Amino acid sequence: MPIKELSIDLETYCELDLRKSGVYRYAEDDSFEILLLAVSIDSGPVTVYDLIQEELPHEILQALVDNNIIKWAFNASFERICLSNWLKKHHPKLLSKGFLSPNSWRCSMVWSAYLGLPLSLERVGTVLKLKDQKLKEGGDLIRYFSVPCKPTKVNGGRTRNFPNHAPDKWLAFIDYNKRDVEVELAIKEKLLNHPVPDFVWEEYHQDQVINDRGIGIDVDFVKSAIAIDEESKAKIQEELKELTGLENPNSVLQMIGWLREHGVTTDSLDKKAVKELLKVVDEKTAKVLKLRQQAAKSSVSKYQAMINCICKDGRARGMFQFYGANRTGRWAGRLVQLQNLPQNHLPDLEEARNLFRTGDLEATELLYDTQDSLSQLIRTAFIPSNGKKFIVCDFSAIEARVLSHLAGEKWRSRVFEQGKDIYCMSASQMFGVPVEKHGQNSDLRQKGKIAELACGYGGAVGALKAMGAIDMGIEEDELQPLVDSWRQANPNIVLFWWDVDKAVKSAVKFQEQIETHGLQFEATKGMLFITLPSGRKLAYVKPKMGENQFGGESVTYEGTGTAKRWERLESYGPKFVENIVQAISRDILAYSIKQLKDFRIVGHVHDEVIIECDQDQSLDEIASLMGNPPVWMSDINLRADGYECLFYQKD
16 A cells, blocks of 8 residues: 655754754754654554664655655654755755755644644643653663763763664664654644644745745854954953953852942842943943943844854754744744844944954944944844845734724724824824824824833733833823723723633633634633634633632633743633734734745744845835735735845844
8 A cells, every 4th residue: 555644753963953053054964864763654553764774665765755645743844854964965866955845744743832732742742641651761862872972981082872882772762763753643643633724734834945945144244243242242351350350240249249349239230230220320330330231242142043053055044933832823933033133223234234244343343332233233144145135024013903903993993094103093092182203292102102012912000111111201100091091092902802701711611612703712622722714723721710810710721831831821801812913913924925935035023024036026016915915804904014125134
């Protein structure tokens, strides 16, 4: 019988640290090799091939390159990229360039994430209470065989362990490899009743194409930036030593001690604490604190992260994790973390970039605050291929649009239709006066903006404070009235929160299916599902009724908490609304990525797409494609704006 599908797990060796390099750089390294390949054909018994000592059978090799045969793995991009590079090296007739097509690959980690489960094989096995669990000793075996070892007298000065150095460990490693596939098969069997829809697998395949494509990095610029940073930090250290007489001004304890001697008491030197101290200390102490802050700027570590993951062709790959945020299904950033780069506000960005590219600290210090500018220039390290340009296009106020649309808050939807500024109009609605961005009552726009950002998902005074309302000059006693006036201006959104709250509680209590605002809620077989307009479902594991801190009833479910632990979490209407709105915004981005599949997308962040294209490509074509609403929400008013650049930047 012909093979229909394979389930695969690899054990590999490489001198690089996989966590820093990412799989693309790791698998192309000269030291990389596959040690073991465990495979199950059509969910049958698992066979482990020891590739140090034996060849892979012809039928398995053929199945790997056959796009009609489905390949399964947990975190499948690791297996796919490793096997791509291994095939290019050992079987160039089967694959001579590029990567194995993702179209015939499925990822059981994505399946787990789709159902609100953890993103690690071991933890999924635990949560699902599988009979066969991932073997705990795996970590020790990986450290023994998969990474270089320290040369010692005892091991004869070798830098790598081979099977003959510990035959018993090697047999245990084979068992470990085999068990991983058995656990994956058990997970698939357990999740069979809740399959991932085909359109989500299509999104995954396109995500893999974007990751395979990668994005160019200006290596010379990055190296210059690292050199300037090292020189600048060394200089700051010397100045700090001179000013304080401390042996190590980096030490928090030593610095707190020095401050105490100078009449300043603090038990922390974090950003917030230093900001407060700077208001009260003398000139010399202020200089010391500011210098120390500069020396501690860690955003420059992103330059090093780029160097760690650049592939031989000068591109960084694997920076986007599909379904990395499993509460909403949004992508997560990996390696350089494109999602949280510092913004750039330098008015002469290109001139600054060219100067820093020379690596001349003296010249940069004459014109710029070196550490701050290095931080602002991080984005500009991403560049298009020779002769190409970037078009960066993003949605305007996507979450506000989705929230208004779902809640039926008509006045807001009209604001979007008329292309007006939501923060001005929100302030106008709240305070009952006209507000213009650069005209009358413009000072109220900031209050409108902060209320918009903080209050849309039930946030109150605490949320306003967390958003920095006090720092913006809003008085403490203004905060509650701001919350009240925002809610009065948006009655349908407030109603939406509590309609969703009621629907979730009814679904969980009575195990029934309920619909509200075009969303379906259903609790079944130990899961709560919220079906979105796109047909995608949000999943919450083991929902049940509990009591909240105020003595009222609330819904709790199991998930990954803030400390990355699997625990019982509590939620309520506005919080579910936040998940729903962010999930639909994510679906709109995924729909746009599909519309733009004929363009070379090299990156995307929340509501933004980065495209590498020819110089004559029009921005309007891309913006209008992105502005097309999806078929499943055809009456939402979307708008995308963009700009062109020869290096990545925030317009």
